[in-house]
Amino acid sequence: MLRFPRGLITALLLPGVVSAAGEGGEAIVFVADSRSLSGVAAWFTNLYNESPFYFTLLTVFIVPTMGLILGKLTGSVMARSGIDLKSRVLAEH
Amino acid sequence: MDWLFMLMPIAGVQVFWPGLIILGLGVGIIGGFFGMGGGWMVTPGLNILGFPMAFAIGTDITHMAGNSLISTMRHSKFGNVDYRLGLTMVIGTVCGFETGAQMIMWLERIGKVDMAVRCGYLGLLTLIAWLIFTDVAKKRRKDREARAAGKTLDALSTGIEWHKTLHKIKIPPVIHFKRAGIRCSAWLPIGVSFVTGWLAGVLGIGGGLVRMPALIYLLGCPTHVTVGTDLFEVVISALYGSASYTYKGRTELVAAMIMLVGASVGAQIGAVATKYVKGYGIRIFFGVAVVGCALSIIFKLIAAAHPGVRILFNNAATLLILGLVAAMSLYIFIRFIKGAREELAMRRRI
Numbered sequence: 001m002l003r004f005p006r007g008l009i010t011a012l013l014l015p016g017v018v019s020a021a022g023e024g025g026e027a028i029v030f031v032a033d034s035r036s037l038s039g040v041a042a043w044f045t046n047l048y049n050e051s052p053f054y055f056t057l058l059t060v061f062i063v064p065t066m067g068l069i070l071g072k073l074t075g076s077v078m079a080r081s082g083i084d085l086k087s088r089v090l091a092e093h
Numbered sequence: 094m095d096w097l098f099m100l101m102p103i104a105g106v107q108v109f110w111p112g113l114i115i116l117g118l119g120v121g122i123i124g125g126f127f128g129m130g131g132g133w134m135v136t137p138g139l140n141i142l143g144f145p146m147a148f149a150i151g152t153d154i155t156h157m158a159g160n161s162l163i164s165t166m167r168h169s170k171f172g173n174v175d176y177r178l179g180l181t182m183v184i185g186t187v188c189g190f191e192t193g194a195q196m197i198m199w200l201e202r203i204g205k206v207d208m209a210v211r212c213g214y215l216g217l218l219t220l221i222a223w224l225i226f227t228d229v230a231k232k233r234r235k236d237r238e239a240r241a242a243g244k245t246l247d248a249l250s251t252g253i254e255w256h257k258t259l260h261k262i263k264i265p266p267v268i269h270f271k272r273a274g275i276r277c278s279a280w281l282p283i284g285v286s287f288v289t290g291w292l293a294g295v296l297g298i299g300g301g302l303v304r305m306p307a308l309i310y311l312l313g314c315p316t317h318v319t320v321g322t323d324l325f326e327v328v329i330s331a332l333y334g335s336a337s338y339t340y341k342g343r344t345e346l347v348a349a350m351i352m353l354v355g356a357s358v359g360a361q362i363g364a365v366a367t368k369y370v371k372g373y374g375i376r377i378f379f380g381v382a383v384v385g386c387a388l389s390i391i392f393k394l395i396a397a398a399h400p401g402v403r404i405l406f407n408n409a410a411t412l413l414i415l416g417l418v419a420a421m422s423l424y425i426f427i428r429f430i431k432g433a434r435e436e437l438a439m440r441r442r443i
Contacts (some may be wrong), residue, residue: 030101030147030342045102048342059155059346060332066350067159068355071166078141078167078361081436088171088317088368 095355121359151338173321185286193294257314316372369432
């Protein structure tokens with residue numbers, strides 16, 4: 001059974017009444033607890049809490065950049081294996 | 094052993110971080126091999142590691158954006174990515190996805206979303222599995238007939254050939270998609286991608302699971318080019334999905350970054366393994382994955398309908414998916430090792 005650790009996530013529930021004819025309720029907002037964190041982790045968590053927009057920009061920048069760097073690194077290791085990485089036979093059977 | 098657990102700053106949970114790397118590795122291998130992001134595999138995995146469900150989907154989509162970028166880079170070197178086809182399909186995918194997402198909100202308002210989505214997903218998976226195995230059976234029949242007549246079939250011939258009929262539609266503009274080797278009206282890939290995007294939006298999936306058979310059977314794209322082009326599309330749709338979920342506060346970026354470390358290795362293995370497997374080998378394997386996914390949905394439906402066996406069937410569904418991921422990753426890895434050994438041995442002989 002999944003259990004949420006106490007005191008680490010504070011959920012602010014905005015009340016919403018859902019009826020068949022009405023619109024959906026408000027989304028749940030999560031607030032991360034940065035009190036026990038320091039340094040980069042605290043900065044990170046505070047950015048998440050204070051500015052979803054800038055946190056999104058950071059995410060959309062970091063993930064593809066990290067993908068590119070890791071892709072190049074692992075690609076160069078694969079290239080050293082001696083396998084031909086530039087051609088393949090296109091055949092269904 | 095405390096060093097094996099790491100605090101996720103946003104979700105606020107201690108997670109076994111090597112598990113994230115192993116999950117990323119498995120999904121990277123499967124994604125690089127099949128051309129899909131693997132969302133249906135990651136969510137139960139993250140749940141098992143102690144991740145709150147609220148963050149599982151957003152974290153998964155975010156890691157998928159990086160994972161599929163790595164796979165696309167590798168497939169591109171093989172000539173498996175048709176960028177023109179991928180970019181043409183993005184238009185339809187985004188419009189279809191938004192239409193599907195709006196429909197989900199309507200279903201939520203009338204209180205019918207869970208059952209509708211699960212049943213729709215099950216119906217779709219059944220259709221895809223039927224399509225793949227019918228295609229394999231037809232192909233084998235064609236092989237037998239050709240052998241009996243003393244002929245050999247073209248290496249790119251297939252069983253189901255619906256794409257030949259659809260290619261006859263010549264509404265302008267007609268475009269030649271060079272890498273895929275197809276010439277058709279641009280409205281065909283846009284229309285197909287609109288439908289697959291709509292399905293993805295309604296079912297809450299990345300779309301690779303649906304786009305892969307659509308590219309093969311409706312557009313007539315060779316399997317290897319389908320894998321690469323699909324991954325290219327996943328990069329774009331996953332980045333969009335990542336931005337959307339992150340803005341809603343549903344992404345644990347640290348976990349996504351850790352998973353990417355494993356995925357970067359897995360993606361290389363999965364992509365290179367496609368060199369050593371023929372198109373129909375990839376299709377059959379994909380069909381097995383679809384059947385496994387359908388079975389897990391059936392378990393979840395039983396769990397929802399019968400509270401007495403809910404825990405048993407929910408656990409069975411999770412175990413099935415994780416077992417499938419482990420078995421498929423291992424099989425692909427073994428094919429990669431065998432193929433690489435044979436290739437290197439052949440090169441030494443030359």
